[in-house]
Amino acid sequence: MEDLNVTAPPVTPSYSNVLQMTTPSKTGHETTSKDNTTIPKKSDVDRKIEFMKISSFINDTLEKNSVSNPHEDSQNIIVLRMDKGNKTNLTEAKQSALKVLKSVPMINMKENIRDKKLVIQLPSVKEKQLARELLSKSPMVKTSNIVVDDTKKMFPKITVANIPNYTLADIEPKINISASDSQSHDTIKSVLKQGFMDKNENLRELIEEKNKTFDIVYVKVGYNYTTAGIKVWRWSDVTLFPTACRVPHHHLVIDTYYKMSPPTLKLRPYHTADKGVDSPAEEQDSLYSESDPSKSSLHSSTSDTANLDVTGTGEKFFEALDSPTTPATPTSFPKLKTVDKNKCPCNKSDGTSTKIICAACKQVWHQKCCNCTGLPAAAIKKLTRWQCPACYVCPALGKLPATVYTELRAMRDTLSALTLRDSINSSSYQQEIASLRASASSFDASEILSKIDSLQKEIQELKSPLVTPDKSEFSPTIKAALDNATIVPESLKMIQENLSHLNNRMTQLQDSIKTGNAASYCRSQAPAATDSPVLIQPNTSSPHVLKTQTPCKPYESYEAGAISQELKAELLEFIETLDPEFSGVDQNESRQVIYFGDYSYKYTGKNHPARPAPPVLMKVLDSVDPKTGDKRSLKANSCLITRYRSGVNHIPMHRDDEIMIDPESYIMTVSLGAKRTMTFCNNDDTKSESLDLEDCSLLVTSRFAQDFWRHGILPQNEISGERISLTFREISPHFMNSTILLGDSNTAKVAFGTGSGTLGAWVPGKRVKVGHIEALPDAVDIGPYRNIVIHTGINSINSRFQPRSDAYLIHVLEKKCKDYMTVYPRAKIHISMLLPTRLRRLNHHVECFNRAILDMSYQYKNIRIIDNSMFGSFLSDEHGRWDVKEHKPLASDSLHLGKMGIRLFAANIKTAVIGKSKSQSRVRFNSSQGRYGGAAGAAQHQGASNPP
Ligand SMILES: O=C(O)CCC(=O)C(=O)O
Numbered sequence: 031m032e033d034l035n036v037t038a039p040p041v042t043p044s045y046s047n048v049l050q051m052t053t054p055s056k057t058g059h060e061t062t063s064k065d066n067t068t069i070p071k072k073s074d075v076d077r078k079i080e081f082m083k084i085s086s087f088i089n090d091t092l093e094k095n096s097v098s099n100p101h102e103d104s105q106n107i108i109v110l111r112m113d114k115g116n117k118t119n120l121t122e123a124k125q126s127a128l129k130v131l132k133s134v135p136m137i138n139m140k141e142n143i144r145d146k147k148l149v150i151q152l153p154s155v156k157e158k159q160l161a162r163e164l165l166s167k168s169p170m171v172k173t174s175n176i177v178v179d180d181t182k183k184m185f186p187k188i189t190v191a192n193i194p195n196y197t198l199a200d201i202e203p204k205i206n207i208s209a210s211d212s213q214s215h216d217t218i219k220s221v222l223k224q225g226f227m228d229k230n231e232n233l234r235e236l237i238e239e240k241n242k243t244f245d246i247v248y249v250k251v252g253y254n255y256t257t258a259g260i261k262v263w264r265w266s267d268v269t270l271f272p273t274a275c276r277v278p279h280h281h282l283v284i285d286t287y288y289k290m291s292p293p294t295l296k297l298r299p300y301h302t303a304d305k306g307v308d309s310p311a312e313e314q315d316s317l318y319s320e321s322d323p324s325k326s327s328l329h330s331s332t333s334d335t336a337n338l339d340v341t342g343t344g345e346k347f348f349e350a351l352d353s354p355t356t357p358a359t360p361t362s363f364p365k366l367k368t369v370d371k372n373k374c375p376c377n378k379s380d381g382t383s384t385k386i387i388c389a390a391c392k393q394v395w396h397q398k399c400c401n402c403t404g405l406p407a408a409a410i411k412k413l414t415r416w417q418c419p420a421c422y423v424c425p426a427l428g429k430l431p432a433t434v435y436t437e438l439r440a441m442r443d444t445l446s447a448l449t450l451r452d453s454i455n456s457s458s459y460q461q462e463i464a465s466l467r468a469s470a471s472s473f474d475a476s477e478i479l480s481k482i483d484s485l486q487k488e489i490q491e492l493k494s495p496l497v498t499p500d501k502s503e504f505s506p507t508i509k510a511a512l513d514n515a516t517i518v519p520e521s522l523k524m525i526q527e528n529l530s531h532l533n534n535r536m537t538q539l540q541d542s543i544k545t546g547n548a549a550s551y552c553r554s555q556a557p558a559a560t561d562s563p564v565l566i567q568p569n570t571s572s573p574h575v576l577k578t579q580t581p582c583k584p585y586e587s588y589e590a591g592a593i594s595q596e597l598k599a600e601l602l603e604f605i606e607t608l609d610p611e612f613s614g615v616d617q618n619e620s621r622q623v624i625y626f627g628d629y630s631y632k633y634t635g636k637n638h639p640a641r642p643a644p645p646v647l648m649k650v651l652d653s654v655d656p657k658t659g660d661k662r663s664l665k666a667n668s669c670l671i672t673r674y675r676s677g678v679n680h681i682p683m684h685r686d687d688e689i690m691i692d693p694e695s696y697i698m699t700v701s702l703g704a705k706r707t708m709t710f711c712n713n714d715d716t717k718s719e720s721l722d723l724e725d726c727s728l729l730v731t732s733r734f735a736q737d738f739w740r741h742g743i744l745p746q747n748e749i750s751g752e753r754i755s756l757t758f759r760e761i762s763p764h765f766m767n768s769t770i771l772l773g774d775s776n777t778a779k780v781a782f783g784t785g786s787g788t789l790g791a792w793v794p795g796k797r798v799k800v801g802h803i804e805a806l807p808d809a810v811d812i813g814p815y816r817n818i819v820i821h822t823g824i825n826s827i828n829s830r831f832q833p834r835s836d837a838y839l840i841h842v843l844e845k846k847c848k849d850y851m852t853v854y855p856r857a858k859i860h861i862s863m864l865l866p867t868r869l870r871r872l873n874h875h876v877e878c879f880n881r882a883i884l885d886m887s888y889q890y891k892n893i894r895i896i897d898n899s900m901f902g903s904f905l906s907d908e909h910g911r912w913d914v915k916e917h918k919p920l921a922s923d924s925l926h927l928g929k930m931g932i933r934l935f936a937a938n939i940k941t942a943v944i945g946k947s948k949s950q951s952r953v954r955f956n957s958s959q960g961r962y963g964g965a966a967g968a969a970q971h972q973g974a975s976n977p978p
Pocket residue numbers: 670672681686699741742743755757974
């Protein structure tokens with residue numbers, strides 16, 4: 031190939047695909063190429079079809095190309111896809127699939143509800159083939175239009191896709207053109223086409239369909255994110271391709287160059303600078319047009335060819351980077367809407383936003399348009415070597431010598447020799463499977479079922495302590511234990527709870543045995559055993575236990591006579607004056623309320639505007655001395671006065687769990703008048719408590735307890751007297767963004783709270799030190815935060831003392847996240863990606879681990895990713911960790927961020943947790959108004975509406 035000596039035919043690059051943001055899609059136009067053939071411009075539909083074809087080509091290629099696949103296991107995956115419009119129920123499909131695959135050992139079967147698919151992981155290719163065969167024959171698949179697919183479907187969000195250039199390496203050797211017969215453009219073209227077509231059936235179709243119009247394809251890989259309404263691209267090394275594709279909220283964009291590149295026919299590398307691309311005329315080129323060769327950037331490509339990455343590993347790319355003549359910025363960047371360097375690419379004039387100038391391309395950016403929000407103007411001025419997203423490439427990830435790849439490959443080979451997948455194929459493992467199969471065939475379910483039955487009976491009897499058990503019926507062990515035991519009521523309760531749990535599990539097991547699914551039941555109970563060579567189960571509870579557990583008391587304290595008679599009289603006198611202002615909470619007027627507070631409060635569908643509190647309410651707060659378990663200060667900035675005319679008036683069971691209540695706060699209720707009973711119930715209604723609220727009493731509950739207990743004052747028709755309650759809460763719209771940061775030492779300096787904290791007033795919360803993944807706290811220890819930000823893992827993957835496989839660590843992380851989602855279904859979990867370090871061996875691992883996090887997180891809609899890759903560019907600043915001038919990391923530290931790094935890291939967290947919710951853009955309050963000050967915020971009481 032290199033020796034081809036052909037004259038340059040007229041060629042020009044087409045950059046249409048990358049112009050998604052710059053060129054509005056044109057449909058139905060026709061254009062005339064230089065050789066006068068009329069070439070149809072592609073309609074959106076055409077493009078879509080083409081992209082689908084090409085993406086399946088990519089999937090195939092990746093399937094074959096395990097080198098670029100970071101998840102070796104995913105080769106043995108079958109996907110059952112219930113396509114759109116298919117009415118099949120996923121759970122039913124799963125049941126049927128389990129039946130069909132009864133005889134096939136499998137690692138697991140996961141439901142992906144969002145994409146309506148089942149992902150079946152099998153131990154090896156052999157089992158996969160077997161499973162595929164069984165599935166394709168199964169009536170379930172045939173009759174319900176379920177597609178059996180063994181691609182990995184790595185690219186759920188491909189918007190524009192094409193052939194990744196590493197596939198060119200596969201193709202190239204197939205194209206044998208001798209110097210003599212390659213004199214004409216057409217010959218070369220046809221030979222190349224043949225080369226492509228030989229490679230892939232889909233592509234053949236594509237080419238034949240489009241005929242004539244297909245040239246060589248060059249690919250750039252990247253993903254974009256949106257900032258200030260404009261799309262910004264981050265181009266990646268092609269080896270990062272899967273990662274780029276899988277960032278859930280980014281769209282993958284692959285820049286395509288339908289180009290011939292004589293005279294050398296070297297393929298243009300994806301990262302070469304886009305010389306000559308800025309011309310708007312070229313932007314409008316169709317994919318297929320050929321125009322003036324002088325505009326082509328591909329002609330003068332001696333340096334381009336030097337950068338050619340034919341191996342697909344990025345080696346050449348990095349080699350080229352290492353050479354002193356190559357600029358340090360290898361990425362090219364799509365053209366921005368504006369060609370005016372003095373104007374931000376967002377094309378909007380925003381006089382208030384501080385501007386930054388890129389040191390490389392001199393483009394002006396608004397602070398907010400390049401992800402620099404959170405930085406003070408003074409700090410921005412200091413960013414003299416700042417490079418914009420278009421120019422920057424993180425030195426940690428972007429510049430590795432080729433030798434590193436050789437080492438890495440060797441390392442990977444050694445490592446993969448140690449993985450479970452290989453051991454699965456080993457003969458001893460196979461023998462074990464065979465013996466298990468043999469014993470399974472002689473498995474006598476009836477004996478086990480009867481044993482379970484009798485165990486369940488024993489459990490049932492143990493569970494009813496009121497009936498004195500006849501010990502003679504128990505097994506000797508239980509009998510002995512009962513004889514020796516002195517059981518206190520609490521432990522009895524606990525034993526009872528555990529027994530119910532056990533009982534449930536037994537019933538499940540029994541069902542599984544009866545339906546012949548024992549094997550799959552056992553597998554689903556032990557994912558760690560197959561995911562990881564380290565067979566350790568993380569210490570987390572089952573969803574059942576998590577949902578029903580009650581880790582706290584329903585209330586903190588109750589104090590009779592907490593309010594003096596004088597204060598009571600004063601309060602009643604004040605409330606008397608409010609009489610006409612009370613409003614009924616529903617049509618039945620089950621009770622009447624009136625509200626005072628710094629922020630407006632939406633309670634049972636009605637908006638109660640902010641209203642300054644009178645001194646007498648302040649007096650109540652000042653006079654009480656609530657007894658709480660800890661010394662947290664009791665703050666309140668709102669008071670809801672509720673009037674129950676008689677015992678008929680009531681408040682149904684509910685939780686005070688509005689998102690605007692401080693997650694760490696207490697809720698105080700002062701009762702006046704008739705004695706009423708408050709009932710508390712835990713989540714699964716297995717526990718209930720009641721408490722008489724007497725005249726002048728004070729009840730203190732915590733916001734924390736609301737997730738585990740409901741409360742209410744039910745009708746007591748026999749009571750004729752009136753009761754008035756005053757409920758004091760701490761409410762602020764800030765708490766919509768309340769955040770708990772579970773983070774390693776890099777997060778130590780991220781400051782929370784109002785005022786001048788790094789995260790600012792709108793992100794209140796706290797940081798909990800979590801040095802490594804296994805130290806992530808249990809769900810019940812977290813609290814009702816809206817956001818759970820996790821930034822930990824670097825110590826886990828770097829630990830020499832407690833080495834853990836990535837699969838295991840991801841498993842623990844996933845399990846913890848699931849626990850958090852079970853206990854706090856309204857919380858958003860943000861996993862902040864590991865940051866690059868100065869340790870090169872670790873950086874590769876960081877990248878792989880981040881990919882694995884992406885893989886895991888993609889399955890859950892409540893898990894989001896904080897993508898720190900962009901902010902890598904700031905690490906190059908002297909305030910961060912990288913010394914751009916010396917092109918090496920700062921000497922001081924290998925893992926920790928510098929001062930500026932922390933700021934930007936915090937800004938990234940802030941952006942993630944604040945999001946772009948509407949209410950956020952409407953900042954409607956004035957924090958300086960203080961306690962009961964009366965500015966208008968908005969808080970909402972979600973519970974306490976009467977059932978219809
Ligand atoms: O009146 C009471 O004591 C309880 C009121 C209450 O639970 C509420 O407003 O959420």
